[in-house]
Amino acid sequence: EVQLEESGGGLIQPGGSLRLSCAASGFTVSSNYMSWVRQAPGKGLEWVSVIYSGGRTFYGDSVKGRFTISRDNFRNTLYLQMNNLRVEDTAVYYCVRSIVAAFYFDYWGQGTLVTVSS
């Protein structure tokens, strides 16, 4: 059974850093496309970043240069390093899987809340 479990969210001041983790089970992270999608309180979904099976990474314009997506193949875990956080980064962050060469998200974690506030 495919499962994704995010952790690492919390309250952080503007300008701070946070690292989110997503532990995967039931499949191999490095053999799939893995993304982060976020949802601000009461708002819609926003795609944040993806890491392809081959290792290429892409980012949304709003996080480019501040966020870094990575994975640990041994731990079968996905990460999102978030630096220079802004109030507008406040959101639930979902870890999401796509199969290779697919442009849809077939499995979602339950999300972890990141609150950026002074």
Added chain:
Amino acid sequence: QSALTQPASVSGSPGQSITISCTGTSSDVGGYNYVSWYQQHPGKAPKLLIYDVSKRPSGVSTRFSGSKSGNTASLTISGLQADDEADYYCSSHTSSGTLDVFGTGTKVTVL
């Protein structure tokens, strides 16, 4: 990259059919057959309903169907049920740097 445009809300009575539109451009919806739809109940993670415009994952009810014409994709829910009351989002691959773009979301109310 702007979000795809969806109506803010759509409503219908039990048993009726409703259609949610998702309008983009030739750089996303119109340019690729990579439109997907997601259902999100309050406090829950989104769930995949439709992918590649009209394909249903295993386990998704046949009451959900998708289509596309030009730059607009559509999700139709037939035989509306109380549990269909949720938020619905479309998504499309895009040629812009963001790679994927979501719709603005539609709240479905079952009257």
